[in-house]
Amino acid sequence: MKPETESFFECVYEVAKRIPYGRATSYGAIAKYLGATRSARIVGYAMNSSFGKDVPAHRVVNRKGLLTGKHHFEGTNLMQQLLESEGIKVVDNQIQNFEAIFWDPSKELG
DNA sequence: ACAATGACATACG
């Protein structure tokens, strides 16, 4: 849990923090932005470790826009509520019109 | 240093 070992995680945290309000992205997109296209799992793993930090992990979902990580939040639908609170429509643990709110860091940031 | 874990992604049946 040393800060030094969080090198990769820190990158994920920063990218996650840069997700605009009312937007969402996928693990693969973040991983690709970091140059680790095949490390999508690592991004998710970092999110798990990001619990307790100021990282909007609720804005990060899988490629399908499915709230796969909602189980890691406190409540059963806390993640969904947070997204809906930002104007994102979520039905059955899945973001509606995900393509519209999808935020690609490699595309938006550059 | 080895084995196991995981909030994904893709391929196959």
Place this chain on the structure above:
DNA sequence: GCGTATGCCATTG
């Protein structure tokens, strides 16, 4: 179209 299986790779024990 959906469930199962495999690959991927950094972190953790």
